[in-house]
Amino acid sequence: MxxxxxxxxxxxxxxxxxxxxxxxxxxxxxxxxxxxxxxxxxxxxxxxxxxxxxxxxxxxxxxxxxxxxxxxxxxxxxxxxxxxxxxxxxxxxxxxxxxxxxxxxxxxxxxxxxxxxxxxxxxxxxxxxxxxxxxxxxxxxxxxxxxxxxxxxxxxxxxxxxxxxxxxxxxxxxxxxxxxRETNTSLDGIELVTAVPQSSVEFYKNCKTYVSFFLKLKVPRSVDRHIDDGKHYTKSNINVCYAAPRNKRKSRDWYETQLTVGSDIYRMEGYPNKNEPFFVVTDDGYWFKAHTTSDNNKQFSAVGDELIMGRWLKGRLVAAGIVKHVNDTALDADRLGMITEEMLEEYGCDSLLFKKTGQTALDEKGTDLDVWMLSFVSGNDYER
Structure with missing residues (x-):
């Protein structure tokens, strides 16, 4: 020995x-x-x-x-x-x-x-x-x-x-x-986002469900990540960062995300009305204001910063080791940072659970807003 x-x-x-x-x-x-x-x-x-x-x-x-x-x-x-x-x-x-x-x-x-x-x-x-x-x-x-x-x-x-x-x-x-679950650090120090203790997350998780929706994440298969017809969701929704930049001198931020909700969801009773803000508490302990916008209130986004939703959603995948953050989307020729069905399959979840808690909270203007919970976990991790 x-x-x-x-x-x-x-x-x-x-x-x-x-x-x-x-x-x-x-x-x-x-x-x-x-x-x-x-x-x-x-x-x-x-x-x-x-x-x-x-x-x-x-x-x-x-x-x-x-x-x-x-x-x-x-x-x-x-x-x-x-x-x-x-x-x-x-x-x-x-x-x-x-x-x-x-x-x-x-x-x-x-x-x-x-x-x-x-x-x-x-x-x-x-x-x-x-x-x-x-x-x-x-x-x-x-x-x-x-x-x-x-x-x-x-x-x-x-x-x-x-x-x-x-x-x-x-x-x-x-x-x-x-x-x-690994800690998502992409929202640390971001204005308009507040971290809440796990006890608060558990409180809202255990609240009676008044109404809830599963928001399907629309992403391509890996083999389709280079489709360039201007209509495919390789350049919209979660992967809008790969669309043509608004400023020709500057590529889109990788965290830029548009969460588009299908008509089968936004037409359902109880879904938030267009441009009426509400608070979101996430299953991993973040709090921010959100709203629904666009035609038929199909766009779901944070209020005041279009990168917040992407930092939360893509940050989870980064923390899990499934995808790497892309510093410059224009240089990502192979689109390795594009979120695909395979990535969501590996993560074990392809939808967000959006639940009305029945609770309210005051915003900075003293307005009483509904509190909704947003979860990005598999069905095994979260019981409705």
């Missing part, structure tokens, strides 16, 4: 000591198959592992994650794990599995060559040790490398037991695992 260390001052590694991450990469370099079982991962470590698999031409890989089915998984890591899992499965090299019946807190890394395990790392380090971030940069871990055949075989057998169907399943088949 050889001890492996974190290289963190004042306990920096001596010349004859190896770091955990250094040993991990060395073992991978000598392997053609890697089996990993850990309690936790991180978004960065998942991407790093995927890159290392390609770099070292690993032929077979399985990552089993043990704590999230019961505790909940951060949504950014979840969506990254789904993409990595899909990549590995499509390449025929492996998968990512989730432990279901209990919280598994082990940290094991087993390395194979020609179908025979030859070394293993065991200790306190989760997968995050292979790609340090601000959250774990000063977190000291200690592990050990073993090349003892009996010990390595026992660790390999244990990991194989975890991979059986009674213990775990492929992440794409897992249903009911709670997701921990």
């Amino acid at each position: 050889e001890l492996l260390y974190s290289n963190i001052l004042p306990l920096g590694c001596d010349d004859d000591e190896r770091t955990i991450v250094g040993c991990f990469k060395e073992q991978m370099k000598n392997s053609d198959r890697v089996e990993i079982a850990v309690g936790y991962t991180s978004n960065a470590s998942l991407n790093e592992l995927d890159a290392l698999i390609d770099r070292y031409a690993i032929k077979k890989i399985c990552l089993t994650i043990g704590m999230y089915y019961i505790e909940g998984m951060p949504e950014r890591s979840y969506h990254t794990a789904l993409r990595v899992n899909q990549h590995w499965k499509a390449s025929g090299i492996g998968e990512i599995r989730i432990v279901k019946p209990f919280k598994y807190h082990g940290k094991l890394f087993c390395f194979y060559k020609n179908e025979k395990p030859f070394s293993a790392i065991i200790g306190s380090a989760n997968l995050g040790v292979i790609k340090l971030e601000a959250t774990n940069r000063r977190q000291y871990e200690i592990s050990a490398l073993t090349i003892n055949e009996t010990e390595v075989a026992e660790i390999a057998f244990h990991i194989e037991q975890l991979k059986t169907s009674i213990c775990s399943g492929n992440i794409s088949d897992i249903k009911g695992m709670p997701l921990i």
